[in-house]
Amino acid sequence: MSNSKLYKGSLTTIILKLLNENDKMYGYEITQRVKELTKGELKITEGALYPALHKLEAEGLLDVEVAKVDNRLRKYYKLTETGTKETVNKLEELAEYIKTMQALVNPKLA
Amino acid sequence: MKLTKEDIQFIDTYLENSDVVFADIRMEIVDHVASDIEDRMSASNTTDFYNVFKDYMVQNKAQLLKDNRQFLKSADMKIWKAFLKGLVSPLTPLIFLTSFFGFYFLYLNFNIETFRLIISYVPLIGLSGFLLTYVVYHKAKNLKRFSVVERLAMPFWVFYQIPNIIFNFSYQAKNLATVLWIVGIVSLVLTLMLVLVCVSIKLFKSYEKQYKTLA
Structure with a gap:
């Protein structure tokens, strides 16, 4: 992630959230979707993305599917049942974190 | 702009010669590189694959090879997790x-x-x-x-x-x-x-x- 180390801890939640909204996604698609949603503010590098995806896969939160697309093989990631449950938890955690940070940084808005 | 089978093979061989030896890791990197190159070719409205590929590699090769090492770490983690899961079997x-x-x-x-x-x-x-x-x-x-x-x-x-x-x-x-x-x-x-x-x-x-x- 090029912009800030602040985003680093939220990468897993970002991936889970995107996969929760889409049936399945591949690596490059995730990077482009994040870039598009944040209007280029957040750029996820493959060096950060793929290890995170593989970690989630190893933890059983993601399932993979390999398909032949445009003359090459593409690895799609999708949420498992546990992954869907974990997404809810992670989003709640993130919302709580944002609320806490808001209270610290800008108490008037909290 | 979609790459041809030969272009994909070119990327694959290039990565294999750059020490990305494992097929599963290479497959994912090939798709990432190919998707990026396709987007660049569409954006600049060019069909010159080799030039776009060359520019891409000048910018990203070091990172890609670093990613390869990261992929291997993930592979090790996957093994140990599968092993621990296997250990809890009755x-x-x-x-x-x-x-x-x-x-x-x-x-x-x-x-x-x-x-x-x-x-x-x-x-x-x-x-x-x-x-x-x-x-x-x-x-x-x-x-x-x-x-x-x-x-x-x-x-x-x-x-x-x-x-x-x-x-x-x-x-x-x-x-x-x-x-x-x-x-x-x-x-x-x-x-x-x-x-x-x-x-x-x-x-x-x-x-x-x-x-x-x-x-």
């Missing part, structure tokens, strides 16, 4: 107890030299299981080089070495307590190796299923 204590009483029975019924000879072969049992699985999947089933599959050799090597150390201690197997310790550790190593063989077979099968189009 079969694990059963294998351990069977080995333990089996080795103890051998100790009671054979002289110390024969007993030592038998436990010296224990690591080979686990290693042979892995090698057999590897040969079957690589040669008979023509499976390509996959990261997780080849990195499995490392934990086998670790488990292979432990009994060799124990084997040296077996010279001191003069009282029952020492014998029980030796039998316990050798049984544990054998159990770990057999669990790893089961995990290997599972991983080989999942790769075979997942990448059947690549094989």
Whole structure:
């Protein structure tokens, strides 16, 4: 992630959230979707993305599917049942974190 | 703008020659690179693949090779997690107890030299299981080089070495307590190796299923 180390801890939640909204996604698609949603503010590098995806896969939160697309093989990631449950938890955690940070940084808005 | 089969093959060969040797890792990087190049070609409205590819690699090659090392770390993590999952199977204590009483029975019924000879072969049992699985999947089933599959050799090597150390201690197997310790550790190593063989077979099968189009 090029912009800030602040985003680093939220990468897993970002991936889970995107996969929760889409049936399945591949690596490059995730990077482009994040870039598009944040209007280029957040750029996820493959060096950060793929290890995170593989970690989630190893933890059983993601399932993979390999398909032949445009003359090459593409690895799609999708949420498992546990992954869907974990997404809810992670989003709640993130919302709580944002609320806490808001209270610290800008108490008037909290 | 979509890349041709030849363009994809070019990227694949380039990465393979740049030490991205495992097919599963390369496959994901190839798709990433190809998707990026396609977007760049569409954005600049060009059909000159080689120039766009060259520019891409000038900007990203160092990062891609760094990613390759990161991929290998992920592969190691995947193995250890699968192994830990395999360990909690109800079969694990059963294998351990069977080995333990089996080795103890051998100790009671054979002289110390024969007993030592038998436990010296224990690591080979686990290693042979892995090698057999590897040969079957690589040669008979023509499976390509996959990261997780080849990195499995490392934990086998670790488990292979432990009994060799124990084997040296077996010279001191003069009282029952020492014998029980030796039998316990050798049984544990054998159990770990057999669990790893089961995990290997599972991983080989999942790769075979997942990448059947690549094989």
